Amino acid sequence: MSESFQAVCFAADAGPSRPCRIVLETGNIVIEPAGGAAIRWPYGSLAGAIGGDDHDWVFLSCDAVRSDVARLALRDPAAIAAVATRAWGEARDTLLGFETQRRKHASRHLRGLVAGLVALVISVTAAWLLFTRAGPEIAVAVLPLASEKLVGDAALAHLLAGEQEIVAGPAAEAVRSITARLTAAIERDPGYEFDVRLVESDIVNAVALPGGKIVVYSGLLATAGSADEVAGVMAHEICHVLHRDGLRQVISRLGNAAVISLMLGGGDIAGLVAGAGELDRLAYSRDQERAADFEGLALMARAGLQPAAMAAFFERLQAREPRGIPAILSTHPDTAARIVEIRRLAATTAVANPKPLAIDWAAVTASLE
Amino acid sequence: MEDVTFEIVEVGDAPVVRARIPAGASLYADAGAMMTMTPGLTVESSMRGGVMGALSRSLLRGETFFYLTISAAGSAGEALLAPSTIGGIEMLELTGTEYFLQKGSFLAAHHSVEVTTKTQNLTKGLFSGEGFFVSRVSGSGTLVLNTFGGLMTFDLAPGQEYVVDNYHLVAWESTITYKITKAAAGWVSSFTSGEGFVCRFTGPGRIYVQTRNPAAFAGWLGRYLPKRG
Numbered sequence: 001m002s003e004s005f006q007a008v009c010f011a012a013d014a015g016p017s018r019p020c021r022i023v024l025e026t027g028n029i030v031i032e033p034a035g036g037a038a039i040r041w042p043y044g045s046l047a048g049a050i051g052g053d054d055h056d057w058v059f060l061s062c063d064a065v066r067s068d069v070a071r072l073a074l075r076d077p078a079a080i081a082a083v084a085t086r087a088w089g090e091a092r093d094t095l096l097g098f099e100t101q102r103r104k105h106a107s108r109h110l111r112g113l114v115a116g117l118v119a120l121v122i123s124v125t126a127a128w129l130l131f132t133r134a135g136p137e138i139a140v141a142v143l144p145l146a147s148e149k150l151v152g153d154a155a156l157a158h159l160l161a162g163e164q165e166i167v168a169g170p171a172a173e174a175v176r177s178i179t180a181r182l183t184a185a186i187e188r189d190p191g192y193e194f195d196v197r198l199v200e201s202d203i204v205n206a207v208a209l210p211g212g213k214i215v216v217y218s219g220l221l222a223t224a225g226s227a228d229e230v231a232g233v234m235a236h237e238i239c240h241v242l243h244r245d246g247l248r249q250v251i252s253r254l255g256n257a258a259v260i261s262l263m264l265g266g267g268d269i270a271g272l273v274a275g276a277g278e279l280d281r282l283a284y285s286r287d288q289e290r291a292a293d294f295e296g297l298a299l300m301a302r303a304g305l306q307p308a309a310m311a312a313f314f315e316r317l318q319a320r321e322p323r324g325i326p327a328i329l330s331t332h333p334d335t336a337a338r339i340v341e342i343r344r345l346a347a348t349t350a351v352a353n354p355k356p357l358a359i360d361w362a363a364v365t366a367s368l369e
Numbered sequence: 370m371e372d373v374t375f376e377i378v379e380v381g382d383a384p385v386v387r388a389r390i391p392a393g394a395s396l397y398a399d400a401g402a403m404m405t406m407t408p409g410l411t412v413e414s415s416m417r418g419g420v421m422g423a424l425s426r427s428l429l430r431g432e433t434f435f436y437l438t439i440s441a442a443g444s445a446g447e448a449l450l451a452p453s454t455i456g457g458i459e460m461l462e463l464t465g466t467e468y469f470l471q472k473g474s475f476l477a478a479h480h481s482v483e484v485t486t487k488t489q490n491l492t493k494g495l496f497s498g499e500g501f502f503v504s505r506v507s508g509s510g511t512l513v514l515n516t517f518g519g520l521m522t523f524d525l526a527p528g529q530e531y532v533v534d535n536y537h538l539v540a541w542e543s544t545i546t547y548k549i550t551k552a553a554a555g556w557v558s559s560f561t562s563g564e565g566f567v568c569r570f571t572g573p574g575r576i577y578v579q580t581r582n583p584a585a586f587a588g589w590l591g592r593y594l595p596k597r598g
Binding site for chain 1: 464465466469487488490491494501522523524525526527529541542543544545546547572573574575
């Protein structure tokens with residue numbers, strides 16, 4: 001008994017696909033193209049191949065019969081199975097293996113897609129992490145000094161906006177004197193002059209900005225018990241500047257697009273810095289703080305100042321904590337542990353040439369009342 | 370029962386499709402495609418394929434969540450359908466084979482035409498210009514395509530290869546295999562030529578190609594749009 005199925009056939013020359021009916025008769029597959037004469041292909045002369053974008057077509061051909069049909073395309077599993085039972089040789093193997101091949105292809109397609117998407121997600125995440133984490137570090141390492149100074153100028157202007165600066169009087173003189181003593185003890189030339197500004201404020205804080213800019217709030221001087229204690233804080237901040245910690249923080253906040261703009265030397269730097277958020281709340285990592293403490297103590301010793309004054313100031317602040325944590329401590333983690341560590345380091349840091357600061361501290365604090 | 374007949378009506382450079390809908394018949398079309406219709410026809414939205422089908426269509430293929438169904442419940446009627454893009458309209462008769470369709474090319478079809486989602490492999494998803502998901506059109510009946518620019522067809526003989534720029538591709542028959550390759554022999558030439566990746570098709574089967582590149586047009590248009598800020 002003959003069976004019939006719907007199929008598609010293609011001519012040897014470029015032409016559109018044509019629907020056709022196939023009839024499986026004894027010895028031959030009969031192709032009846034729409035609007036064309038029937039063609040008989042002997043089962044023994046068939047060649048088969050699996051194709052199509054989803055490997056879900058079987059293409060049969062028959063070189064033994066000259067006709068205007070070059071390929072018979074089957075997709076109906078019932079038709080493929082029916083032809084397979086009648087075909088011989090390689091064509092039979094292709095037809096019988098069709099379902100297995102199709103499933104293998106679908107499985108490979110799915111596995112490849114999942115693996116590729118997982119790889120894509122991992123790559124994008126890794127690139128994002130590299131760009132966001134390592135990006136600022138790379139930028140800090142390679143950003144030219146001129147750009148750092150520009151960022152510092154913009155950050156200073158942003159921080160001083162609306163603030164009352166103290167430029168004369170005992171307090172301003174004291175800050176200048178401490179700055180001169182400490183910066184003279186810096187071992188390598190940073191490439192810029194330190195510019196320390198004193199701002200009238202109850203805030204007990206000092207902020208290290210890029211390019212040698214430091215802002216000291218008068219609340220810090222009013223709280224300190226001596227000029228050496230202020231020198232301890234300023235030595236700590238100077239070391240943050242020298243390590244480009246402030247620059248690192250500003251860059252982290254600005255994001256990579258701004259970093260690229262800075263690297264290329266263009267863009268609205270003041271606008272960028274304004275977008276960096278609260279610059280007086282730059283929070284450093286524990287390692288950055290520890291390094292600034294350690295090197296600040298060494299800087300004090302080289303400047304002829306007693307390193308223990310740094311610990312004394314932090315102890316004074318800690319004692320004030322019931323009245324609220326001062327800003328300088330709120331951004332500095334593990335205060336108690338740090339004080340112990342500073343005390344320990346200060347005790348082992350020798351001052352080769354002690355030279356106390358000649359500052360009338362009572363006059364300084366009186367001028368701030 | 371008599372079924373809907375479609376006819377392309379050339380109106381200057383902006384063709385539309387006239388659908389004649391016999392009593393009791395209906396068609397489905399892209400949401401917003403209806404331009405005019407006779408009063409006896411009814412219009413309603415349908416998800417076609419259920420919520421999952423509609424979600425797949427809108428989220429994966431970037432097409433409309435709802436289709437428009439135009440029915441002639443009482444007496445026969447006529448509707449004019451217009452595509453949202455500037456370009457040609459072509460009717461594709463499905464006769465036992467399937468087609469894969471790029472996003473945004475579907476305009477209207479007989480209800481016997483099924484449009485589902487096909488997932489492409491990673492390389493094709495990333496570089497074919499069609500994304501990870503394309504439409505698989507199967508069944509029987511007429512599918513009305515709209516294109517950006519005019520439409521050309523290429524019939525490939527068995528084993529014949531043909532290269533199409535990915536953004537010019539509209540539809541291809543499922544009997545065709547294709548792969549993504551560089552446009553030129555070298556990577557630098559591929560990208561400096563402005564072609565990048567292309568689709569290399571192997572027959573047998575038919576490819577539909579649009580004569581304008583929507584991505585290139587968007588880039589050209591962008592130069593004339595006012596900048597923000």
